[in-house]
Amino acid sequence: MRTERVCYACDARIDEPAARCTCGEPLWLDVDVDSFHWDDVADAPGMWRYEPLLPVSEPPDGLFDAAGRTPLMRTTALDEFAGARVHLKIEGENPTGSFKDRGSALGLAAIGAGDGPANSNGAVGTVSHGNMAISTAAYAAAAGVPCVVLVPADIPDDRLRTISQFDPTILRVDGDYGRLYEHTLELAPALNAVFLNSDVPLRIEGQKTTALEICEAFAPETPDAIVLPTSSGGHASGVWKALTELERSGAIDDLPRLYVVQAAACAPIAAADERGADEVSRIEGDETIAYSIANADPPSGTRALAAVRDTGGSAVAVDDNAIREAQRTLASRAGLSVEASSATALAGVRYLTETGEIDAGENVVAVTTGTGLTDRLGSPAAETISLSDLKARLRAVL
C-alpha cells in the first residue's frame, strides 16, 4: 500500500515523516482505495475488518483486537428530545473508554511492526493529559513499545494514576504546555520517534474506522447526517477521509452531511464557519464543562471546516446548559453515561433540528466519544430508611 503523505489543501506530496505540509496544513496518508466494496471487508476482529482501507496489515493480537466495532444503536427514546431519528455510536465501549483507541491501535500497530508510515525507532510519544494519554499508553503497553506521555506540571493526581497503570514514562512539563503539541511534531523526525498526537497521519487512519463502521451498518443506504463532538479536528478529518474514500470506491453513493459540534465557550471552528471564513483562527476560549473538547487553536480546525463544507454540513456550538441537559437526558432516558464533551453530540442534533438544518425524518448518527463512568455526575441525593419501613416504602415507590 502507498504510504506517501499528501496535503488535503494544496495537494502537495511529501515524502518525509512530517505531520505538516509546507503550506502549514496537516498531512494525511495517500491510501489506495480505488476498488473497495463492502464485500471486501476482512474476516478480522474489531476495526481490522477494514484492513483493505488501512495502512497496517498485521496488527498484534490482544488489545488491538478489542479496538473499535463499537455499538451503533437506534435509540427511539431520544427522538422527541432530539427532533430526528437518533442513532448513537458508543465510542465509550472501546477498551480505554474513548474513540482515541482507534487511532492509538492503528498507530501502535504500525510502530510495533516498523511499517513504512511509522518511520520510527519503535517508540511513541503523545501530548495529552486526558483520553489520548490513557489510550496511547495502553496500546504502547500491549505492543511492548516504549512510550512517553507529556503532561502539564499541574495535572491532578487522579488523572496521573489512571495513566500510570500502563507504565509509560510520564514527564510533567513546566512551561507553555500549549506549545508542546506542534513542538513535539517538529522534534519527532530527529528523534526517529512518532508523536501520536491528535491529528497526525497515523491517528487519522485509525479514526477513519468510526465512519467506516457507521456506513457499513447502514449499507446499502447511508445515514443523512453524522454529528461529531470536535476539538482538534482530528476525528472529523478521519471521518471525512473515510467518507470520501468510500465514495471514490463506489461503496457509498451519497456523502452523509458531517456536522461538528463545539462547546460555545470555546468554539473556533463554529465561529469561523459562521463568519464564512475558510480558515480557523485561534480564539480566546473560556471554561466549559466539556473541557476535553475545549481547544482554542485546533491544529486540524481548518481541515474540519473543509470537511463540513464538502459534505454539506456545518460547524455549530452549544452552551453548557444545553450540554448538561443532553448529558442528563442520555443517562436518565437512554441509560447511557457519557462525558460532558460527548453530550455535545446530542445537544448538537437538537440544535440542528431546531434551526432546520436537520429534518425530523432524517437518520442522524450522534457519536458519543467517551464514557461518563469515569466522571462523578449527578447529585447524590437519597432517602435514608430503616429496615422496618422497607416494605411500606417499596410499596409506595414500586
Added chain:
Amino acid sequence: MRTERVCYACDARIDEPAARCTCGEPLWLDVDVDSFHWDDVADAPGMWRYEPLLPVSEPPDGLFDAAGRTPLMRTTALDEFAGARVHLKIEGENPTGSFKDRGSALGLAAIGAGDGPANSNGAVGTVSHGNMAISTAAYAAAAGVPCVVLVPADIPDDRLRTISQFDPTILRVDGDYGRLYEHTLELAPALNAVFLNSDVPLRIEGQKTTALEICEAFAPETPDAIVLPTSSGGHASGVWKALTELERSGAIDDLPRLYVVQAAACAPIAAADERGADEVSRIEGDETIAYSIANADPPSGTRALAAVRDTGGSAVAVDDNAIREAQRTLASRAGLSVEASSATALAGVRYLTETGEIDAGENVVAVTTGTGLTDRLGSPAAETISLSDLKARLRAVL
C-alpha cells in the same frame, strides 16, 4: 417458550414467581433448547443474537442493543505469566463497564415487555451499591421502568453519584444490609415487582450469554477451560446453564472445565471445594482489594460448586498479592485496565497452571468482569522537566 422455574438441585418445578426452591436452593428457568445449533443464532445486535436460547423475544432498542458481544481476545503477551494459552473476555466493554449488563438487559427487557417470566407490575429493584446497582439503574432508565436501588446507609458519595445519573429512587437502608438480599426476594411477589438481584432466574438467563459468546467464538472447537471471578455464584450459574444447554442441544461436544476464583480473604466456595463438601457455608470473611467479589455467604455458592464439579473444574482462591500482580500485569503488558476483582481471573489461571490443573498447551478463557478505568490505580510518579530540557530528555527516553 416455557418459563417454568426449576431447581437444579432437587428437580422441583415451581409455578410461582419465586427465586428460591422449597429446598432452599436458587431456581432457574426451564428453557426449551432441544434443537439449538450455531446456525440458529439470530441476525440481531449484541447478546440478542442468542434469542433462541433466551426467554425474551423482542427487547427494546437503544442500550439493550449494546449489551454483550464483548471482545474475546487471544493475548499471547500474557501466556508466559499465566502458563497457558490466554484468551481474555473483556466484560468491561459493556455499556456500564461490567458483566452485569447482560443480566440487567435480559431482566429489564422481560419486565418492560410484561413477559411471563417477569411477573411484574413493571417495576424493578436491586440490592447493590456497586456494578449491579449502576447496571440495573441504567437499563431501567432505558426501558422507562421505575427502579429502586437499596444501598447501605454509609455508601460513599462518589458511588452514589455514579448510580444517581440514571435517576433511580435510591434508598439508603439503615440496618443489617446483609439481610436485604434474601429479604427483598421474599417481599417481591407481594409487591408484584422483580428484584433483579445477582442470582435470580432472569439475571441468570442474561448471564448465560457470556458463555454462549465464548463457545460460538471457538466453534466447532471448545476452549479447554473458562476461569471466572466469583462472588454470589450467579454468573457461574449462568455460564454452567449455558454450557449444559449447548451440550444438550448438540452445539458443543465437550464441556469446557469451569473454574471459579475467589479472593483468599473471603473464599467460601473454594473452602467448601477444598474440604470436599457438597454445600457452601457462610464464613467469616476478611477484607480484600477484590472487594466487589467478597461475599461471605454467596446465595448461589452451592450451585457454583455443583457447576465446577459437573464440568471437571474446581473452585480456587488467590491472595491479594497475586491479585495485585495480575492486575499490574494486565495493564502493563496487555494494556488492559481491570478492577481488582477481575484480575483474580488471570491470577487464577496462573495458580491453576502452577498446580497442574491446567496444562501449558490449553486454551483458557479468563473472564475479566469489569473495567478498572473507574478505579484510580498505580502510583502517580512522574518527573517534572522544563521545556528547554525536553529534547534531551526525550532523546534519552525514546
